[in-house]
Amino acid sequence: MVTARTHLWFGNNRAHEAAAFYAEHIPGSSVDSVLTSPEGVPGAEAGEPFVVEFTVAGLPVTGLNAGPEFHLNEAFSFYLRVDSQDEVDRYWEALTSDGGEPGPCGWCKDRFGISWQVIPRQLEELSGDYTTEANLRVMNAMLQMHKIDVAALEAAHRGE
Numbered sequence: 001m002v003t004a005r006t007h008l009w010f011g012n013n014r015a016h017e018a019a020a021f022y023a024e025h026i027p028g029s030s031v032d033s034v035l036t037s038p039e040g041v042p043g044a045e046a047g048e049p050f051v052v053e054f055t056v057a058g059l060p061v062t063g064l065n066a067g068p069e070f071h072l073n074e075a076f077s078f079y080l081r082v083d084s085q086d087e088v089d090r091y092w093e094a095l096t097s098d099g100g101e102p103g104p105c106g107w108c109k110d111r112f113g114i115s116w117q118v119i120p121r122q123l124e125e126l127s128g129d130y131t132t133e134a135n136l137r138v139m140n141a142m143l144q145m146h147k148i149d150v151a152a153l154e155a156a157h158r159g160e
Contacts, residue, residue, distance in 0.1 A: 015064060078117075
């Protein structure tokens with residue numbers, strides 16, 4: 001059987017910390033296993049977490065504590081679809097806390113360097129396939145936001 005999973009290199013040696021953070025804050029997330037570094041691995045402290053298997057919202061992930069020359073960037077991100085403004089607010093706050101960074105259009109970066117787009121289902125519903133004026137107003141409103149504001153999207157859809 002062939003399987004695929006996301007594999008992230010944490011150049012800041014924080015794979016285990018990141019996995020534990022996601023398990024605490026994102027439903028359907030868990031730390032599944034932690035393999036420690038054997039003696040003699042360059043740049044790795046023997047006995048420290050080295051390979052971390054974890055799950056983020058049901059998605060299996062392997063985290064590797066890599067050397068400092070490796071940096072996570074926006075080329076990989078999680079798309080976190082949520083059901084309400086309360087959830088947008090809660091996940092946005094958790095992800096941008098303690099060194100995370102807000103970004104445009106619902107994007108943010110957590111303190112581990114992982115990019116996330118926190119999107120309420122209402123954005124997908126109101127923007128549709130971008131074929132109507134109302135859909136385009138929603139998209140244009142979203143393009144002006146950092147954290148997504150559902151009430152503002154709904155107002156844009158109504159033409160207000």
